[in-house]
Amino acid sequence: MTSLRQLEYLVTVVDEGSFTRAAELLHVTQPALSHQIRVLEKDSGGALLERLPRAVRLTPMGRAMLPHARAALADAERARCAARQASGLETGELELATLYSVSLGVLPAVLRAWRRRCEGVHIRLFEHRHTDELHAAMLAGQADLAIGPPPPDWQGPLWTLGTEEFVVIDPEAPPGATRVELVTLATRSWVHYAPGHGLADVLDQACAAAGFRPSAAVRTEQTAAAPILAAAGLGPTLVPNNILPPSFDGPVLRPDPPVTRPLAAYTRSAPDPLTSAFVETLLAEKSVV
Structure with a gap:
């Protein structure tokens, strides 16, 4: 055996x-x-x-x-952790799989709240470039909980977090502008994402819905670099609104029609007490989505 x-x-x-x-x-x-x-x-x-x-x-x-x-092996380790933690949530480690953009935009506030609740429980993050990679990693047992766009036909528990809104950073936007139709940017060269990056798909799909294929002035692997490069004058870009820091002073425009993406948390099977506690914190802080 x-x-x-x-x-x-x-x-x-x-x-x-x-x-x-x-x-x-x-x-x-x-x-x-x-x-x-x-x-x-x-x-x-x-x-x-x-x-x-x-x-x-x-x-x-x-x-x-x-x-x-x-x-x-991952399930066996979680079983050992659950047994050790049966008396409470004072110590342990929780493994989270997510996307780079989610770790920038959604997780900081959630992890801050979690730290206040369970200071002794450490978090290990596994960050992925694309939704498909995240889905495959979760199926393979990489983490206790995944946070990202909900995979189709997921068979395990899933919690809906809300809808992530995308915005356009355009250094050439008219003063006072707050909205933009993507088709008006069809002839511009964009700050795009590297092939295989999940946000490259989001940008391409949004532009395709507006009737054009965006050309790239520069492609970046780093989600956080896109708004900085756009604000520096290299071209417009599309980013999740929640990754922008409060101090960001570049021109931020909401696409018309809106560009959005659903987010969810999901596990392979019924969560243990530690994972359940994190999901509760995540749902309480989901206003960051």
Whole structure:
């Protein structure tokens, strides 16, 4: 029967890319590690790893098993944490998966409120560029709770947080302007996002709805850099309104029609007490969305 220890061995070998390094990290001998991997492969019905001269790689069976192995290990760790924390929320660690833009705009106020409530509980953030990456990471067991656009057909618990509003930063906006039709910016070069960045999709889709494809003056990997580059005169950009600091003095325009994105929190299964407490804090602070 497959054990958690064998799954841990498999994940460590894959992450380290080497039986030798994995054995050192796990504090076991390499023969013992290799034996347990062979037992796991026998129980699984075939090879999970291809042994190369200087590396290892997953077989198709191994690639199919790996996300489930990670999820099983993460669930076991959460079970241990839940048992230790059954008497209260004084200590522990909560793992959150989210998008870069959400960690800039939504989470600071929530984490401040959480810190006041549970000072001894540490937060570990896993930040992703794209909604699809966030969804896949959550399915693979990366974190206790995900915060971002709700994935379609999610089977686990999900809490609706609200709607995120996007604004245009345009250094050439007329004085006193508060709104803009995106089609009027069709001939401009934009401060855009790098391919694979989730906000690149949001910007492209908003412009497509207005009837044009935006050209890029510059593309950035950093969400926080977009409004700064736009305010410096490099072109208009589209950003979540909640990432702008109070001190931001660039021209901020609301698109007409509005550009929005729903946000939610979601878990794979019923949350433990610690995760439930964070969700309560998140819902109480969702006015930041």
